[in-house]
Amino acid sequence: MDLAAQRRRVPYRQGEGERLRQDILDTAARILEESGREDALSLRGIARELGIAAPSIYLHFNDKTDLVRTVLDARYAALASTMREAGSAAAEAGADAWGVLRAIVGTYRGFAVDNPRRYRLMFSLEQQTSAEDRRATGHPLDRVLIAWTDAVDQYLAAACPEQREEADTLGVLLWTGLHGQFALWHTLPHSFVDDDTILRELEEALMRRLLPPSD
Amino acid sequence: MDLAAQRRRVPYRQGEGERLRQDILDTAARILEESGREDALSLRGIARELGIAAPSIYLHFNDKTDLVRTVLDARYAALASTMREAGSAAAEAGADAWGVLRAIVGTYRGFAVDNPRRYRLMFSLEQQTSAEDRRATGHPLDRVLIAWTDAVDQYLAAACPEQREEADTLGVLLWTGLHGQFALWHTLPHSFVDDDTILRELEEALMRRLLPPSD
DNA sequence: CTCATCGACCTAACGGCGTTAGGTTTACTA
DNA sequence: TAGTAAACCTAACGCCGTTAGGTCGATGAG
Numbered sequence: 001m002d003l004a005a006q007r008r009r010v011p012y013r014q015g016e017g018e019r020l021r022q023d024i025l026d027t028a029a030r031i032l033e034e035s036g037r038e039d040a041l042s043l044r045g046i047a048r049e050l051g052i053a054a055p056s057i058y059l060h061f062n063d064k065t066d067l068v069r070t071v072l073d074a075r076y077a078a079l080a081s082t083m084r085e086a087g088s089a090a091a092e093a094g095a096d097a098w099g100v101l102r103a104i105v106g107t108y109r110g111f112a113v114d115n116p117r118r119y120r121l122m123f124s125l126e127q128q129t130s131a132e133d134r135r136a137t138g139h140p141l142d143r144v145l146i147a148w149t150d151a152v153d154q155y156l157a158a159a160c161p162e163q164r165e166e167a168d169t170l171g172v173l174l175w176t177g178l179h180g181q182f183a184l185w186h187t188l189p190h191s192f193v194d195d196d197t198i199l200r201e202l203e204e205a206l207m208r209r210l211l212p213p214s215d
Numbered sequence: 216m217d218l219a220a221q222r223r224r225v226p227y228r229q230g231e232g233e234r235l236r237q238d239i240l241d242t243a244a245r246i247l248e249e250s251g252r253e254d255a256l257s258l259r260g261i262a263r264e265l266g267i268a269a270p271s272i273y274l275h276f277n278d279k280t281d282l283v284r285t286v287l288d289a290r291y292a293a294l295a296s297t298m299r300e301a302g303s304a305a306a307e308a309g310a311d312a313w314g315v316l317r318a319i320v321g322t323y324r325g326f327a328v329d330n331p332r333r334y335r336l337m338f339s340l341e342q343q344t345s346a347e348d349r350r351a352t353g354h355p356l357d358r359v360l361i362a363w364t365d366a367v368d369q370y371l372a373a374a375c376p377e378q379r380e381e382a383d384t385l386g387v388l389l390w391t392g393l394h395g396q397f398a399l400w401h402t403l404p405h406s407f408v409d410d411d412t413i414l415r416e417l418e419e420a421l422m423r424r425l426l427p428p429s430d
Numbered sequence: 431c432t433c434a435t436c437g438a439c440c441t442a443a444c445g446g447c448g449t450t451a452g453g454t455t456t457a458c459t460a
Numbered sequence: 461t462a463g464t465a466a467a468c469c470t471a472a473c474g475c476c477g478t479t480a481g482g483t484c485g486a487t488g489a490g
Contacts, residue, residue, distance in 0.1 A: 011438055014486055020438080039254065042476065053440055055478075064477065123398065124339030141402040172403060173392070173421055180395030181387075183338065187356040188387060206388055210424055226467050229457050235467080257447065268469055270449075279448065 009051035021060035023050055029071045036117020038068055038125075072122055073140045079122075080143040083107055087151060097158035098214060104151045105178065105203055112182040113196045119182060148175040152211070159214035170210060177206045224266035236275040238265055244286045251332020253283055253340075287337055288355045294337075295358040298322055302366060312373035313429060319366045320393065320418055327397040328411045334397060363390040367426070374429035385425060392421045 012019050027046045035041070043064055047054040061067040083104050090103035112119040139145075149171030156164045163170075181188075181202050188198055227234050242261045250256070258279055262269040276282040298319050305318035327334040354360075364386030371379040378385075396403075396417050403413055 009439095011485090014437055017438055039476095043478090044476065054476095055441090055480095056439055058478075059438075120339060124335060139402050141399070145402060145404070168404075169417070169420055172396075172417060173424070176395030176399050176417070177388070177392040177421070178395065179399060180391030180393065183398060184356070184391050184394060187354050187360060189360070189383075202384070202387060202391070205384055206392070209388070224468095226456085226469095229466055232467060258449090259447065269447095270451095270470090271468060273449075274467075 017059070020050075020052070020056070024057055024060060024067070025071060025074075028067055029074075032068070032071055032121060033115065033118055036115065036121050038121060041068065043067075068125075069140070072125060075118075075122055076140050077143050079108075079111055080147040082111065083144075083147045083151065087154070096214070097155045101151055101155045101211075102207070104147075105174075105207065108178060109182070109196065109199055109203060113185075113199065116182075116185065123179065123183065145172070145175065148172070155211065160212040163212050173210055174206070177210065178203060181206070232274070235265075235267070235271070239272055239275060239282065240286060240289075243282055244289070247283070247286055247336060248330065248333055251330065251336050253336060256283065258282075283340075284355070287340060290333075290337055291355050292358050294323075294326055295362040297326065298359075298362045298366065302369070311429070312370045316366055316370045316426075317422070319362075320389075320422065323393060324397070324411065324414055324418060328400075328414065331397075331400065338394065338398065360387070360390065363387070370426065375427040378427050388425055389421070392425065393418060396421070 024046055027049050028041060031041050031045070032038070041064075043057050044054045047057060057067070061070065086107035087100050087104045090100045095103060149168050152171040152174060153164065153167035156167050156170070181199055185196075185199060188202075190198055239261055242264050243256060246256050246260070247253070256279075258272050259269045262272065272282070276285065301322035302315050302319045305315045310318060364383050367386040367389060368379065368382035371382050371385070396414060400411075400414060405413055
């Protein structure tokens with residue numbers, strides 16, 4: 001720990017103040033990633049690590065929840081991107097429509113299983129978006145929602161075009177269904193830590209029941 | 216507020232010390248019910264309301280998380296009971312198997328929609344049950360899980376006996392699917408506060424796709 | 431070259447929190 | 461009547477988020 005080195009930090013030069021904002025964001029993201037608990041993150045702890053005074057964080061964020069929200073918003077966008085990339089990669093590798101959708105589902109499961117506490121944190125937040133904000137910038141989770149409806153729409157377009165109008169409903173059903181499985185994973189019978197077999201079985205069962213087979 | 220009256224509380228008499236435990240439990244339950252946030256509950260706040268000293272809570276609970284867990288465990292059991300009662304009531308009112316199941320689903324939705332923050336709190340907790348505890352007393356949510364698998368099993372027994380062996384899987388799929396919908400409710404499009412229409416539609420869509428029709 | 435301004439921080443302090451250590455008072459028991 | 465034990469208590473520690481009010485060097489204007 002280079003606490004001594006940080007104790008007398010030299011401030012960023014004029015015009016580079018935004019770099020501290022990024023430092024704070026990075027540190028907060030790492031702590032949240034590791035702990036998966038919002039209350040394991042403290043502004044004073046961040047300040048200690050960075051060698052700054054705790055109130056300096058308020059130069060860049062309104063309060064603690066603003067900081068956490070900013071970190072998580074980036075995570076939502078990253079998750080949505082990862083899903084899209086997984087779909088594209090599977091398609092380029094020659095997978096059929098069902099295979100592409102399964103690749104996306106598997107990526108999402110991987111994200112949830114890889115760090116269950118992070119996943120819970122991301123999806124159990126209050127997220128009290130005001131109706132105003134919502135109409136302006138949309139809900140932070142909209143990117144994830146759209147990634148799902150797009151994924152299902154592409155499957156339907158290739159496999160079952162006549163049901164394509166149901167893409168939105170099916171996308172929501174698939175996403176919420178999978179989310180429920182991951183959220184309740186540890187309460188399901190025969191679920192041991194680091195064994196996601198039951199999740200693979202459930203997700204297969206859910207997909208087969210929800211989605212129409214390929215023509 | 217009868218703070219003045221409580222300021223000098225007369226202690227429970229010898230042999231009645233457990234009554235304070237119940238007082239603490241009741242107060243904690245009320246605050247959690249109203250706020251839906253664990254960090255809105257403070258031991259010092261409970262103590263103020265009851266006219267006791269904060270450390271006295273430690274005579275009855277190991278720490279704050281122990282208190283919260285105790286409150287929530289009772290809620291899980293109550294939820295499971297309510298589901299069973301709703302099923303029985305529907306059956307006695309002459310509903311068919313599908314109607315009974317829908318009554319149970321509706322009750323569960325009502326519980327979630329009636330106080331979304333309480334619902335989130337109940338199902339987003341760490342619940343780090345040790346493997347040891349789990350084998351001894353079971354997971355606190357097991358009662359809810361069993362209520363679901365029982366409900367689906369009874370439906371299948373009446374409507375589609377040949378698929379009855381799938382009751383466990385279908386129960387889990389139904390529960391996790393519904394849970395995902397409720398957990399992500401506020402991120403879904405066209406979901407306005409106090410309008411659970413979209414939930415009713417989604418739950419109908421999920422049930423119809425998951426469950427086999429009646430013979 | 432001076433000097434006011436401004437950006438990038440800082441210290442001090444407030445009130446609140448969970449939790450621990452170590453009493454104190456009251457009732458029952460031997 | 462002495463002692464034990466139940467049902468509490470006070471004081472204190474070290475955290476925490478947040479606010480108020482500095483400090484100090486770079487920068488641009490006159």
